[in-house]
Amino acid sequence: MKSIIPKNSIKLFFSVTFFLLNFAAFAQEEAAKAGSSAQELADKLANPVASLISVPLQNNLSYGIGPYNGSKYTINIQPVVPFKLSDNLNLITRYILPVVDQRDITGENTHQFGLSDATVTAFFAPKTKGIIFGFGPAFLIPTATDKFLGTEKFGVGPSVLVMHQGKGLSVGFLANQIWSVAGNEDRADFNSFYTQIFMSHSYKSGASLGVNAEITQNWEANTTMISLNPSIGAVTKLGDQVVQFAIMPLIPIVGPHESKPDWGLRAVVAFVFPGS
Template identity: 35%
Template sequence: MRFKASLIFCLALFVGASTAWAEEKGGDDLRSAVQNPISSLISLPFKFNFDYGAPNGEASFLSIQPVVPVTVGDWNLVNRAIIPLIDTPGPVAGTPNLPNPVPGDGATGLGDINYSLYFSPVKYDKAIWGIGPSISLPTATDSQLGSKKWSTGPTGVVLFQPGWGTIGGLVRQLWSVAGDSDRASVNQTLIEPFLNFNLPKGWYLLTDMVITANWQADSGNRWTVPLGGGFGKLFKIGNQAMNVRTEAYYNIEKPDSAPDWQWGFTVQFLFPK
């Protein structure tokens, strides 16, 4: 399965959607919530990624990433999941949920699902922060698409929101604790610095680089470090608030089997309280 038809739909949505935004009351508050990965905003993003330049060819990814926050007393409990659907002509390298690719001639299906729970205070001063556990589930429908391991570890995020936008970072560490003994252990760090610069009428510039380190690999194949960015826009279709963004990144450091560059497109449904 390829995701090209979905991509065409998303592009049409991005170009043809209503641009009503900035004049509406609360528009800037909504934009701040969207740029905060641990806000009290319920959202449903569909993130498409396309890899280019890998030795085994192009790969396509659709990550469904629901965010459901729950307020309990003075704390927000932010539930975040990453549900990856993958189409690849061969082993997948450098993805957050697959640190140890295995040989094969390609596969299509569900990858390993990751779930994180962030505990974040409702009231804060300047820094917004959250911390909690993360777990990766061996849900892949093909051995090439997942680690076959149960993995867990801590995750945390901190960000600041000055008047011009948002700056911050997310960190996650996973270690395998159970699973197929014939598969390599998981020991992976994810570092995700992000920056948004707001423009008029709901537009913004962004960079959101997902850096990974596979500590099980040799030093020359350990790091995946992308460099790049993109732009996005908030708008409404009828009463439905939406966020759409597109971005591209070049891997300045990567494993031998990883792609040279990638670009992505996200369509996010927003449900303000």
């Protein structure tokens, strides 16, 4: 019943985390030189439908999962690419491609490594004042390289974002509901609702503090997963490249025994292209 976190996974995760922590002092010094522009970038990055190209790399480490005390390391490659459709309407496309390394999840002394299923979301985002909103389709694409890492199903459904943003403060939520529409008939249907409720506060230096709650409802299995995730981050430059980083604990609140971790950590580094 004992599980060891994959050595390569934990080394990679903590290497990223150590780099980000050591980078913090440098980040604050350099971001402060940028003045209000650093805060403006932090606010835009807190807005999921901002017209801003970015490539976040989200590192997640979870431990103590299920009856075999399993462990999972996931790096989500999450590019965000906006398209201008008119003077008053943008299309914001968001892609999530997970690479997973897990042990003792599907059974004792088991190991899977590879791609999981990709999620693609397209938000039509009108330019508005006050309340910001976006809506559009979300797609589940069966890119998993191992049957234990994916659903083997194509899925589609609606997505929505509603938020309010003032200088330094962002509050809102985004959600999607995806149903499977095709794929391996021998696999269970996919029917899942996901929402993230978020709040963040940015500072002139480009630093930010925030918290979000992530809720996933699996309608087929009738299970609910909820985690609470406080965060600290900063925007700065590496040479000419604008970078944002963030570190947060993942605190599991609710979840089924077979998939709820005891604890988790997340470290994010995002490459930002504000001039695009």
